[in-house]
Amino acid sequence: MIKPDAVKNGYVGAILNKINVSGFKIVSLKMTQFSKRDAELFYSIHKNRPFFNDLVVFMSSGPIVAAVLEKENAVADFRTLLGSTNPEEAAEGTIRKLYANSVGENAVHGSDSDENSAIETQFHFSEREIFSGI
16 A cells, blocks of 8 residues: 555655566555545554554545555565665665655555455455456
8 A cells, every 4th residue: 555645745656666666466456545434444453552543644644545466475575675664774775765754654555464465455445346367
C-alpha cells in the first residue's frame, strides 16, 4: 500500500515503477481512501500502542494506493524493498530511503506474513478484482 504522504508528494508512479523493476507482478491495483473506521480496523493489531490514534488520523488523511503483488518469496522480498520503518536507517535504494518523510510518514506499507497478506488483500479487494496468473 502506498500511504497518503507518498500519494500527496506525487511518488505513486515512481514507487510502482520501483516495484515493477524489482520483479514484482502487480495483479490488482486501486486508489481509495480509508475512513477513520477503515483505518482502525486495518491497523487494529496496533490498537493498544501509543501511536495508534496518530496512525489512524494519518492513514485516513488522504488517498492511498492498494496493490496486490506476486513474486516468488513476495512478502520477504517486498519487506526488503521497503527498507526500515525509519527512513534514516533504511538501506540505500529502498522505497523508504527514497520516498519516506519519517517513521510516522514512511510512504508504504507491506504485509509482514503470508497470512496477513491474505487478510489485507481481502480488506481492499474482492476476488473479481485480483488477476493472479495472467
